[in-house]
Amino acid sequence: MRIAGADVIVTSPGRNFVTLEITTDDGLVGYGDATLNGRELAAASYLRDHVVPLLIGRDAHKIEDTWQYLYRGAYWRRGPVTMAAIAAVDVALWDIKAKAAGMPLYQLLGGASRTGIRAYGHASGRDLPELLDSVRARQAEGFRSIRVQSGVPGLETIYGISARGKDYEPAGRHPLPNEETWDTRAYLRHLPTVFEAVRNEFGPELPLLHDCHHRLTPIQAAKLGKALEPYDLFWLEDCTPAENQEALRLVREHTTTPLAIGEVFNTAFDYQTLIREQLIDYVRSAVTHTGGVTAMRKLFDYAGLYQVKTGIHGPTDISPVGMAAGLHLDLAIHNFGIQEFMPHSAETYEVFRRSYTFEDGYLHPGETPGIGVELDKKAAEKFEYEPAYLPVNRLRDGTLHDW
Structure with missing residues (x-):
């Protein structure tokens, strides 16, 4: 079972979300979440520009190997953007594997x-x-x-x-x-x-x-x-x-x-x-x-x-x-x-x-079967991305502080 396609979907139904949709050559679809609050477009770009091109044609069942390929293969490891992108791929592949098995993922x-x-x-x-x-x-x-x-x-x-x-x-x-x-x-x-x-x-x-x-x-x-x-x-x-x-x-x-x-x-x-x-x-x-x-x-x-x-x-x-x-x-x-x-x-x-x-x-x-969540693309299209940022904190004297 090979990965035939992957799409990055940014939608904002009340707040912004970044979703990866992976499709296999036998028609199974899996979803992963790469939402990074206040930095959503960075995660979306990392997926779309640097990860999706690496996925096409890979064996969808090789989850551990794909994880290591994306983590070690990039050389630049860790960090919220990288790990959110890897998480989206990983969860989507587990979703597909569980659907192929006809079981909920926890099984x-x-x-x-x-x-x-x-x-x-x-x-x-x-x-x-x-x-x-x-x-x-x-x-x-x-x-x-x-x-x-x-x-x-x-x-x-x-x-x-x-x-x-x-x-x-x-x-x-x-x-x-x-x-x-x-x-x-x-x-x-x-x-x-x-x-x-x-x-x-x-x-x-x-x-x-x-x-x-x-x-x-x-x-x-x-x-x-x-x-x-x-x-x-x-x-x-x-x-x-x-x-x-x-x-x-x-x-x-x-x-x-x-x-x-x-x-x-x-x-x-x-x-x-x-x-x-x-x-x-x-x-x-x-x-x-x-x-x-x-x-x-x-x-x-x-x-x-x-x-x-x-x-x-x-x-x-x-x-x-x-x-x-x-x-x-x-x-x-x-x-x-x-x-x-x-x-x-x-x-x-x-x-x-x-x-x-x-x-x-x-x-x-x-x-x-799978993780139990499906994304409605038509509904997602109704909610366009809007920039949104978490607050910052300052002490009374103006010093920037942890929020």
């Missing part, structure tokens, strides 16, 4: 290790009453685990906080990124009071998560993790920029709050120290940004050797194709932890027809 990965995939939803509020209402809304939708993000007094807009009645989408359709103002000391003072109030309202059993979004130094992260220990978080996410893997030693020494890291990582090399020294508890990479199913399975198996679990990145800038691929891994692997789940817009689901489901707090990829 080719060893079969189901659980009946459902525990998911967490996002609750946010500009103030405490709005946050508590948001937690209740997520519970009403069926979520049994909830990420909590709160506004900070004195800061007008910050990561994770949506306007009342609107879904949170940080990528703004503006010529330049929006600029937000950040105050670490105000955040560190305020956040423990937020979790105290949420615990008092909802009790000790509800798993609660929080995302620092890389904004703290190691000692600040250690201080926050210690302050949050009484509120028994499921995890504290991206507490400090983890490119400096050794920095997590300091955080780990000072707090028993579980740590989740890695949504901006692209390969297993980014995790080596973190996993080997058990400095984190959950790996947060997305299939879309970390080389696809092939690379993620190897990463998860390595993490499992050290009792580190998974928490695949699952925001709305991962398309339903990328989400579905992650769900098949979630169902199959042994060291699954939890899955982030932000439901996409109705427009997005019009373009990407999916078989995965969410019910009573659990996701399931479905039993459709």
